[in-house]
Amino acid sequence: MATVELRFSALPEHVRTARLVAAAVARRAGVDEAVLDEVRLAVGEACSRAVGLHQSGGVTAPVRVVLTEEEKQFSIEVGDEVPHAAASHGAPGADGVAADELEPEEDEMGLAVISGLVDDVEVRADEHGGLIRMSWPTASAAVLP
Amino acid sequence: MDLSLSTRTVGDRTVVEVGGEIDVYTAPKLREQLVELVNDGNFHLVVDMEGVDFLDSTGLGVLVGGLKRVRAHEGSLRLVCNQERILKIFRITGLTKVFPIHTSVEEAVAATD
Numbered sequence: 001m002a003t004v005e006l007r008f009s010a011l012p013e014h015v016r017t018a019r020l021v022a023a024a025v026a027r028r029a030g031v032d033e034a035v036l037d038e039v040r041l042a043v044g045e046a047c048s049r050a051v052g053l054h055q056s057g058g059v060t061a062p063v064r065v066v067l068t069e070e071e072k073q074f075s076i077e078v079g080d081e082v083p084h085a086a087a088s089h090g091a092p093g094a095d096g097v098a099a100d101e102l103e104p105e106e107d108e109m110g111l112a113v114i115s116g117l118v119d120d121v122e123v124r125a126d127e128h129g130g131l132i133r134m135s136w137p138t139a140s141a142a143v144l145p
Numbered sequence: 146m147d148l149s150l151s152t153r154t155v156g157d158r159t160v161v162e163v164g165g166e167i168d169v170y171t172a173p174k175l176r177e178q179l180v181e182l183v184n185d186g187n188f189h190l191v192v193d194m195e196g197v198d199f200l201d202s203t204g205l206g207v208l209v210g211g212l213k214r215v216r217a218h219e220g221s222l223r224l225v226c227n228q229e230r231i232l233k234i235f236r237i238t239g240l241t242k243v244f245p246i247h248t249s250v251e252e253a254v255a256a257t258d
Contacts, residue, residue: 016166016170037230040199040201044153044168044201045201048201051169052169109202110202112238113201113205113237116237133216143224
């Protein structure tokens with residue numbers, strides 16, 4: 001079971017809340033203080049991307065953030081409900097780059113930041129939606145024998 | 146924390162002092178400010194990021210957009226930043242090669258290409 005699960009309406013103003021919650025839970029889970037900035041940024045990027053995808057795809061479902069404290073790591077999953085497979089078959093407006101007010105580079109830049117920041121990251125997408133899974137080691141994992 | 150913006154003129158440069166968090170929610174405010182400055186004929190901008198607590202790729206996108214706009218008028222966009230957590234984002238995205246980044250407003254204002 002997830003340690004903390006968050007669902008929020010796909011609105012930009014809630015992304016900050018997701019960042020704050022993720023950083024607080026990561027700290028509690030024992031993620032190194034020096035890495036918390038990265039956790040905050042990475043989860044913010046993933047949530048911003050999901051919000052953008054929902055808005056441009058006309059998806060009214062909330063964005064889902066699952067924070068899980070495991071034995072030696074802390075993981076974050078950010079899920080959207082935009083059917084990616086359908087988008088690649090040419091569904092109009094569902095390709096995530098339709099929002100007029102976004103600079104065209106933003107969606108890709110978000111993923112670039114995530115992959116630059118996080119060593120353990122997985123990006124998946126299918127007809128039900130997309131998922132970004134990231135994890136960081138916790139203090140207990142760093143203990144030397 | 147919200148975004149704070151203030152502008153002042155130093156010689157032929159316009160300094161935009163930014164404070165708070167630049168993210169998907171607040172970045173449109175910064176974009177509006179930069180667009181307005183360029184529309185009003187300010188083509189040499191210095192963006193002072195010393196008061197910025199958080200910057201994400203949406204913010205980077207706005208800065209790149211600002212750079213494109215001033216370059217269309219043969220202008221410049223320089224950044225002032227000493228914070229490692231912010232500089233790191235410019236480094237991992239390769240944008241340190243795109244933006245001149247200075248350690249003080251004085252240095253940025255005095256800089257020429």
